Amino acid sequence: MQHSRFSGLRSKLFAAAFAVATGFAFFSVNNAQAQVIPGDLDHLKCYEARDENPLSEKHLNLFNKYGVEQGCRIRTRTPLYCTPTSKFVLEDPDSNGDDLRGDELKTDFLCYKMRCPTNPVRVLEVDDQFGHRRIKIKDAKMICTPTLSQPALP
Numbered sequence: 001m002q003h004s005r006f007s008g009l010r011s012k013l014f015a016a017a018f019a020v021a022t023g024f025a026f027f028s029v030n031n032a033q034a035q036v037i038p039g040d041l042d043h044l045k046c047y048e049a050r051d052e053n054p055l056s057e058k059h060l061n062l063f064n065k066y067g068v069e070q071g072c073r074i075r076t077r078t079p080l081y082c083t084p085t086s087k088f089v090l091e092d093p094d095s096n097g098d099d100l101r102g103d104e105l106k107t108d109f110l111c112y113k114m115r116c117p118t119n120p121v122r123v124l125e126v127d128d129q130f131g132h133r134r135i136k137i138k139d140a141k142m143i144c145t146p147t148l149s150q151p152a153l154p
Contacts, residue, residue, distance in 0.1 A: 039086030081108065081109070082108065121136050
């Protein structure tokens with residue numbers, strides 16, 4: 001039962017990541033030269049990841065604007081690798097499609113499945129490039145950690 005809940009979550013995360021953070025254009029002559037990326041890298045595009053890390057569990061205490069969450073558990077194999085991305089909405093002829101709401105991101109992230117003790121549901125009013133909406137925030141399901149990455153050796 002737990003597996004199906006995470007599978008559904010993964011599907012929703014992938015759908016959201018692809019809908020929100022689709023890169024428009026990358027220009028590259030070859031891997032040795034730098035890529036030219038238009039716009040601000042203020043979105044994350046997440047890719048399915050499979051790593052070779054042995055499966056284990058870590059216990060965490062987390063702190064954010066909602067307070068302290070103690071006793072959270074993560075699995076140390078990552079299902080997602082996310083990288084900063086610029087996004088342009090093609091259906092918006094009155095703008096260049098870039099969204100100026102977020103700060104530029106400079107780091108890639110690995111995201112891990114997480115379980116924390118139950119928290120109260122929070123209701124938020126949020127606004128993004130796709131509209132204004134009211135959302136309910138339930139229990140946290142993932143935590144993303146900044147990475148230092150480099151090409152793997154063959």
